[in-house]
Amino acid sequence: MTRRLTAALGVLLMAATPTFADEGMWLFNNPPAAQLKAKYQFEPTPDWLDHLRLSSVRFNSGGSGSFVSADGLVMTNHHVGADDLAKLSDEKNNYLRDGFHAKTRDAEIKCKGLELNVLLAIKDVTNDVNAAVNPGMAPADAFKARQARIAEIEKANADEKASVRADVVSLYAGGQYHLYTFRKYTDIRLVFAPEKGIAFFGGDPDNFEYPRYDLDVCFFRVYNGGAPLKTQHYLKWSAAGAKENELVFVSGHPGRTNRQNTVAELQYLRDTGYPYLLQRLVRLEVLLSAWGGRTAENMRRAEDDLFSIQNSRKARLGGLAGLLDPKLFGRKVADEQRLREFIGKSMNTDVKAAEGAFAAVEKAEKVRAELIRDLTLLENAAGFNSASFGIARTLARAADELPKAPAERLREFGDARIPSLKFQLFSDEPIHEDIETVKLTDGLTFLATSLGPDHELVKKVLAGKSPRDRAYEVVSKTKVRDPEFRKKMFEGGKAAVDAAADPMIELARLVDPASRAARRRFETEVEEPKRQAHSALAKARYAMDGDQVYPDATFTLRLAFGTVKGYTEAGKAVPPFSTMDGLYARSKELGNTGPFELPKRWVDRKDKLDLKTPFNFVCTADIIGGNSGSPVVNKAGEVVGLIFDGNIQSLVLDFIYDESEARAVSVDSRAIVEALRKVYDADALVAELTGKK
Template sequence: MSRKFLRPAMMAFASLAIAAGLAQADEGMWLFNALPKKQLKERYGFDATDEWTHHLMRSCVRFPGGSGSFVSPEGLVITNHHVGSEFIDQLSTAEHNYIKDGFSAKTRAEELKCPDLELNNLVSIEDVTARVTGSVKEGMDLAASQKARQATINTIEKEAQDKTKLKCQVVTLYQGAQYHLYSYKRYTDVRLVMAPEMQIAFFGGDPDNFEYPRYCLDFCVFRVYEDDKPVKPEHFLKWGKDLKEEDLVFIAGHPARTNRLNTVAHLEYMRDIAVPEILELLRRLEVALNSWSGRSPENGRRAKDDLFGIQNSRKARTGGLETLQSPEFMDAKMEFEKEFRSKIAANPGLKSTEAAFHEVAEACKAWEAVRHDYNNLERGAAFESKMFHFARSLVRYADEIGKPNADRLKDFSESNLPTIRDGLEAPVPVYPDLEIIKLRSSLTRWFTSVGADDPLLKKVLDGASPVERAAALVNGSRLHEADYRKELLEGGPEKIRASQDPLLKLARIVDEKARQARKTYETQVEERLRQAYSKIAAARLALGGEDVYPDATFSLRLSFGPVASFEENGQKVQPFTHFAGLYKRWELNDRKEPFDLPKRWIEARDKLNLETPFNFVSKLDHIGGNSGSPIVDREGRIVGLLFDSNIYGLALDVGYTDKQCRAVSVDARAIVESLKKVYGAQALVDEMTN
């Protein structure tokens, strides 16, 4: 993307007090237990009743990395194709490429069980702020504070899990000013029902990504089972029919992470150091996978899901970096922070908050000191391999399982163990040749960043080059075999420790220094930021009251706004696209990739109502993680699925404006029309719409 596309977005941000943390226009990713009901009533005449809110909450599900919702009394769940693609890909083979060719089960017996898909359905929310914050006593240093808080969180989660038999997680809100316990119903028997071809789900490919108008049928359908029978959810979304410009809509989903409450010093660190480093890593992997994918169709199939995710992240983070590099944007942030700090200074009860801004700056300095080891060793940027992460999980499982729950790493607390075990035992396809390509790319990058004389690098490479070492590690390992991973788990810590698998040995070599980097990060960076931001957030809450919403945390949120057009280059961009526009764009681009159409779409052209709405845009506040979120109307009926942002929305991570930023969704009417007339899935339509 070029700066000429993003420049209008920067100007839009400069005109708003986007740093305030106070809701502007329809800004806000609101907690389900703290909705702005007064604002909704005054602005839209909408009464968000407890019944309406609870029904919507219980209808939603969380996917790994995305969102979805129940849409039938027989356990059907709908989400984006790109959210489900990892699991569709796991079911694919060289003979049956469901990503390329699509999939449609004609009967329930034909539905395909996903080997490694867990869905979480939120059941309840409880405020546990007092208990968590009360665990940190006056005079504790950063390390003691972090340890006490994490021990209390682990304990709260285990107590709740033992009592309810649900998956229980403590969610940090307002960067530590509040803590809520979220309890989820966990579903692990999830089966693929229907997925269109990726070519229509992601029509236009990378050139159209984050642009508008769009023509993407970005959806897929799963069914949830328990005891080998479809679940019968008490709450599911009924199908909507009509939607037009200016209609009020809502999005219920799991936005991943925003940084809107960050201080200027923190944003400068992101701009100058953190985001450029992530982009460099993504670009290197993208080049490696692109090159390998081009060698054969099978290579391309195996790498497609990884490559799609990397390209999407690269483009999104590029847009975010350009936002942070905008003088207009940063000037607006600085102006707000100056005004906010002056209000704090004038308030006797808030004066002590001023020191928190200094603490954030100090945390960023500490982050800079540890970031190489933390990113490369703890986050695994130096070991980009699914097999290595299996090894890391096994090694840490063996070390953590014998500790009291309160003392464990949070990843291995009792509430997280079922997910860890299921992930290790899942019979997912792992391709050693692809693993070698990724691992050698990341080892080479690590070599470049630390130099040939780094003691740990020398130990890891064991006298070989990164290319040679990556091949030896992967080819000598059995961790691509699910049965072997299961055998190690069932054998317990001693069997894991006794294994001489080269990737397990590598994980042991790296683990001591990785844990040291993690401890430094958690105490000197994360804990310092948590304490500082909790004070800043408390001041914002004191000054803004109910108009302040917390940054996104991949927990369930509600946003609202109208279906709306926008202006670009002096021209109105209509909010809806239609099937007719899809075929026109296909023809204008000579029917060539990435604007080619699947054969069945060409054959079905004359059957379709070409005036059917395809995609639409709205002012809904959103971010990554909202993908697959249901868009519902006032009656709580599903009218679409959010799948993207336009180019102006790439700045929503750090600020909000509704001038040109738009959420892009696939229209529910397009889903029904295509299921009936392209895929012949009338039974599926009947189940969802009746």
Template sequence: MKRLLIVASLIGAAPALADEGMWTYNNFPAAKVKEKYGFEPSQEWLNNVRLASAKFGGGCSSSFVSPDGLVMTNHHCARGCIQQLSTAKKDFIANGFYARTQAEEIQCPALEVSQLVEITDVTDKLNAATQGLTGKAYADTLKAEMSKLEKACTDGAADVRCDVVTLYQGGKYNLYRYQRFQDVRLVFAPEHAIAFFGGDPDNFEFPRYDLDVTFVRAYAKDGKPAKTPKYFKWSDKGAKEGDLTFVSGHPGRTSRGLTVAQLEYLRDTGLPKQLFKLSEMRGMVTEFQNRGVEQKRVSSNMLFGVENAIKSIKGKHEQLVDRAFFAQKVAAEQELRAKVNADPKMKAKYGAAWDEIARAQDTYRNIRKDYENIEGGLGSHLFGMARTLVRAAEERTKPDTERMRGFNEAGLRTLETQLMSKAPIYPELEIAQMTFALTKVREELGADHPFVKKLLGKESPASLATRVIKGSKLADLKVREQLYKGGKQAVEASKDPMIQLATLVDPDARAIRKTHEEQIDAVIRKNSELIAQAKFEVYGTGIYPDATGTLRLSFGSVKGYTEDGKQVNPITVMGNTFDRHTGEEPFALPKSWLAAQKQLPNATPMNFVTTNDIIGGNSGSPVINKDAEIIGLVFDGNIQSLGGDYGFDESVNRTVAVHSEALIEALKTVYKADRVLEELRPGTTPTVKASPGL
């Protein structure tokens, strides 16, 4: 992997260079875009793009692409829904899905699409409330004030969610107000074989030949398609080399603004631990899949996620263990600290912040095993439901400002949607997951640890997992509803073994969580806030914050790059997709594509790369041109982009997207999906009946 150059993001403070930056919509560098590309987005343009963008589920991006609630995202983002709607007889992951009529659109059991409708800066309010506070007092006050702001913003509306978003590690706080769409129905999904053509070997690579797309529809409360007047229209020509591109999406988390002490923890402990555990989990899931066809079907989404995470974390770790790169991070921090220490007033206010964070990291090293294994959960979806019920029963008896984050009034609607999901539960997979998690808890903490003794008693991980999962009734939605509505009394009286297990371990989990919040999180939050303020004083405010899973806009262009001394062209073509077909997974094209090969124009653009700055979570983001028209769909980054968690190098970091013309050609020629085509490009005339294969 080519290492990153010394760029602004290494400093985590100076104004960004080149096409770097995942910018918030209320601090977008429109003038900079004009300076480089000759186009300056207006505020109206930014508002329209924001409203046409959407968060998809818990960790992906999407966009509205018609005035009737049609939403476009990646197949791998919608896999959860697609698998939950599948059965042994109707495997939509393997065979794809197309609703020929609106009546055939099927509701996803556990999916929400949300639209960011308003951004309010609440920095001054929160800073005033927490001024002069530290430790527990700071943590409690900040939590309470956030809850107040979110509750007032939501104002009891079930279809509204409000979140206080922490930016610049606490340098700024914004209140985001979302419109929630909780009735989301599957419209179209291709076969897994083309959506993830090339599989894990091609993941985070380029050239690529994937049709990683799914269309769903957001519905209103009245059961009719939602009216979405702000949506992206489809480009007539798509993307070509050199074109200006924008990506509007929800990048997950970046760590470009972290201190050296925080990065050292990730390099030496955090990332290696994740890799070890994920590698073992991959073995567990692979063994489960070998049990039979149905076991493979119900666990395919899990294996996909595990393998994707392993490759991603490997890339991050490789970046941090590169000595030259890490030396740049150290030098950048020393430069900022020197500027702070050179000014007596700044030194008095900010000088100790880095050392305080380093001490907090040392504290976390001492409690890491307890925190991750006691508060971290026990692998099973049923256990997660049980813990939510147990905690909700307790938290809902408290004043809103004193509740655990996630259980305050503003967040209950989202929690209830997740808890009451109709998604299927697979007991055999649940047992395998929980057995693995319990085994790891015992391995990490040791058989003599008080929590392990309390958790397992005389049972083995396998016997405990089998007993509580087979004996639990929580897979029944009515049981969960009764327990939730019954509150503390119903939960305490429950004989459900999973509820009893969650009740047994919750005091220990709450205790270690409280230690983490007061001795680590509060210290890091407070001192990160001070460092961010120091950066503003030294470098100004023309900088972008680390990604936080919230809506951002990046700019760039369609551009190739050099790898191992060879020039990589920025656009692949549809004809070459068939050249990579071997007939064996993961390079086996589906029958629908092989049947349509002669009708598909070989020169149709398939996938392409841009210089847009993205990270995990941007999957499903639209790629648009200056006219706010769809020219592509983000589904990956190249291998060099994996180090983008810590910095950005425009010479090699690339966004990978499906070309808009490939999407149209596939819908038209391979799938005969005339209903979707008509919404994307009104006036499209289908020539053949819908494919019977979907």
């Protein structure tokens, strides 16, 4: 992997300028108009941008999607919908494995705990937020004051009755704050999903590789007032699909990038953060693979978590490989040196204020390295790995936090966030005792081996029992998996929680002081100093490069662009498109077994398909995790594809953009229609997508 990354990045390492080629995850209120006009002679109008923004949706489960019909039909990836497919499945119906097709509206199944968001407006509130922090404030006081003002802004702009959600988003690592208001929808119903065997054809071996042959698509429908949502903002379907060298756009919600990180922050990820996380991911992968392998029902219950862990493991390995590449890291060092020299030579007082910023970040990263164990085990709850513990801690903390003034609460309990929190908390999604016990046993074992069996907290948590026995005890006796019990506890407050004496809630309370202490130290000694430092650095970057520098990804809506284009790997040309005949050839090559085994329907219907139909394609658009499910549209705003992955060379995009080999991978719109018609007999769905009977 490192060899390929070196080859891919070699041509980029000679220069250090703000943006490269088709680089950028751009804000919709600051689109890359100049770049598009200069390179592609295309100028997106405000109406074009508004329509694309209002047609795009965010999944609270993590991922992107888009409206693709006037009747609230939403398209995303199978792997974005996998969590919901798993929740709707049972011992008789495995929708994640076998797929689902509602042939009529009455057959569409309501999802459990799924919320979709549509971005209505963006407002810059940087001055408002920063005004809450007085010069010379101690970091703890500055953090508290800033969070209090953010909570006030969110509360003033949210409207539960109108289903409007308000989030203040930190950009440029605290350099700017924007208020995002969303329309939220909670009545979401499953319409169609293919079998996992074709949605994730090739499995882990082909994940992040190319060519690919995946029908990674899933359809949901938004309902409003018990009827399908009527919307004028939806993306029309392109019958022609994508074309080589065509300009395309991606509208989605990239999760997180680290491109504006200082060298000290990247060193932390390289030397501490990623290696520590990878150990945890490998541990969980082995655990769930072994437990899931025992029975088909076990695998059904573990499958979605296992996919997510395997995907994260491979992605983090790719990111670490990039950080270990001396040429790539040298590029980041050069970028930082360029900024340091600009700050040093500047006579601008705002720029000069950034002189101490690099040292402040370096100091904060040292504290972060000290905290990684306790923060991971306690506040991130790796030592108590289970959905039951997460619910219990929410109930315990709600009892403590909600009586406080809004400005005094933990951010997740702000007034504007309570409606979404309650929607998730009261969901009746299934939580299975057996896998909860397995996961909690492993979490408690991780806690004990990390802190040591004689650690005072470990002894209190285990209460004289082995991790296995203690996990069984609290999981079997807790009531937190009952939605009605959760409602009673949440609404009853501290008195109800005290009276319940629930063992899982009591466990959460037991570790909460230590967990809060780790969080508080992280917020005041890491987050707040870095926020102030990056705010100063953002001003310096702006003075140096203007608004040509886009902010790092924050799981908020962004616009990316690029061209449909193949690449060269190890001297071999990789074409931009794969085709359906390649799917069958790949399956045959690997003996039609394991992750390369085709669903029976695809074997039986092979002769009905046009095997020259483009299946997947690649483009140079700048994407990252969270973009999964994003629509790919042409200049006319028509759907030509659906983002579902990046190739392995794209895994460095967390830190740096590369156009030479890194590619976004999409399902072609033509493959979706071909499969729906000829494999799944979903003519009504095709008619809705295309507007043609």
